[in-house]
Structure formats: structure tokens, C-alpha cells
Amino acid sequence: MGKVFVIGIGPGGEDYMTPAAREGIMSSDVIIGYKTYIDLIRPILGDKRVIDSGMKREIERCSLAIDLAEEGHTVALVSSGDPGIYGMAGAVLEVKGEKNSPIEIEVIPGVTAVSAAAAVLGAPLMHDFAVISLSDLLTDWDVIKKRLQLGAEGDFVIALYNPKSKGRVTQIEEARDIMLQHRKKETPVGIVRNAKRRGEEVIITTLGEMLNHSIDMLTMVIIGNSNSFIQDGKIITPRGYHL
Ligand SMILES: C[S@@+](CC[C@H](N)C(=O)[O-])C[C@H]1O[C@@H](n2cnc3c(N)ncnc32)[C@H](O)[C@@H]1O
Secondary structure, eight states: OOEEEEEEOBSSOGGGSOHHHHHHHHTOSEEEEEHHHHHHHGGGTTTOEEEEEOTTOHHHHHHHHHHHHHTTOEEEEEESBOTTSSSSHHHHHHHHHHHTOOOEEEEEOOOOHHHHHHHHHEETTSSOEEEEEOOOSSSOHHHHHHHHHHHHHTTOEEEEESOOBTTBOSHHHHHHHHHHTTSOTTOEEEEEESTTSTTOEEEEEETTTGGGSOOOTTEEEEEOOTTOEEETTEEEOOOOOOO
């Protein structure tokens, strides 16, 4: 009986992949993942069997990983960032249950986009924060709006995954409007594209101005709380120390 590793490869830069993730990949003989992620780790794959597939085939990928493990293979199912954060870990465990499969599944965490982006911006997550995905492909927009509303009311720093895509452009505008009902337009906002990987771009702006900047699916948006401030080009959310 083989095994499935569900591996977070981090944000993309080679230095940000953990030794455990690298080891999991090295000890696997089949690597499965979305093509973009496979391409990020291609240099360390050597002549391993690689199965890459399109974005919307997550369940097939999980099912295939389990079938191959049952045949005796050690399989690495790779996700960007952390596989347990909008990644593949949940789906593969659900599919294992569905198939009633006895194979072992080991989840290896990775540096998730919000940590990578926060590091680029300075220290915006030093106090309570909420992570919200603006993708309404699998979640009703009303539910997402409610979470934005409550996060804004609770004065959480808000980190937005999947902020905008080619076909999904109004959600970020609505999210900004909800935030503005509870926060000043001067509230610091960080927009990081390709955090900790090739092509990194950083913008530090405000809630009032954030929509004047380019935001897409390779971007993470972090909106400060009522105490966040900008200093020397970095966003800081104070922890509350008395300096
Ligand atoms: C489906 S989620 C996957 C998240 C991933 N499992 C993680 O832990 O980072 C994809 C979204 O994560 C964000 N993202 C992932 N990697 C990023 C990076 N290096 N820089 C900025 N945003 C990133 C973007 O918002 C993107 O639309």
C-alpha cells in the first residue's frame, strides 16, 4: 500500500519551500498538481512521473492520487501555499472517506499567501485578522458579504484571497464599500502580487484609493484595522506594546 502526501510548496520562491515539503516530493514517485504549481517545482522533479491537470479538476486529481497509492505508489499532491488553506487537503480527505480507502494521507504545511504577503508589507497581521476568499464559485456571495460585514464590524485586519479574476470584477468593489462603512478611507491597504516569488509587486495604499490599482488572481489584499499605520513604506498593525 502506498501513501499520499498533500504538500504545500509555499508561495513559489524556492527558498520558501520547507525542507519537509521538499523531502515529501523527493520520496514520491508520482507528482500530481495544477500545471502552474508543477512548473514552479519542475527543477527538482528530475524524471519522476508528473501528472498535471487543469484548474477545475480537483476532485479527479484527488481520486487519482488515492487510486495510485492503493496500487502501491507514493504520490505527492501539490498545492501552492498551504494545502489546508483553500488548497487540496480537505478534498483529498473527503474523497478518501467517500472511497472508503485505507491509505495513509499526510498533510505537509506550507507558507501561505497571507504570511508571504504580510512579510512583504511589514507587519500588518500583528493583531486579530480574518482571512476571506472573495471567490463565489463554491460559496454564496451573500455568505461572503456577511463575513466581510462582521469582520469589518469586529475591526479585524482583513486579508482577501482570490480578490478578483477576469470574470469576477465587482466583488472587490463591494468588499471595499463594506469596509468603508466601518473604517476611515485613510485605512492602510497593502496589495501584493506574486509575493515571495518571481515578479513580486507591492503597493501600499489606502481604502479610499485601493481600487485605482491593479488587482488580479495573483494578488493578495490586506486591509488594516483602525489602528494600522504606514511607516517608512511598511504597514504596521500595533500589537499594543507600550513603547
Ligand atoms: C485558491 S487560493 C490558494 C491559496 C494557497 N493554498 C495558499 O495557502 O496560499 C489562490 C489565491 O491565493 C493568493 N495567492 C497565492 N499565492 C500568492 C502569492 N505568491 N502572492 C499573492 N497572492 C497569492 C491569491 O489571492 C490567489 O488568488
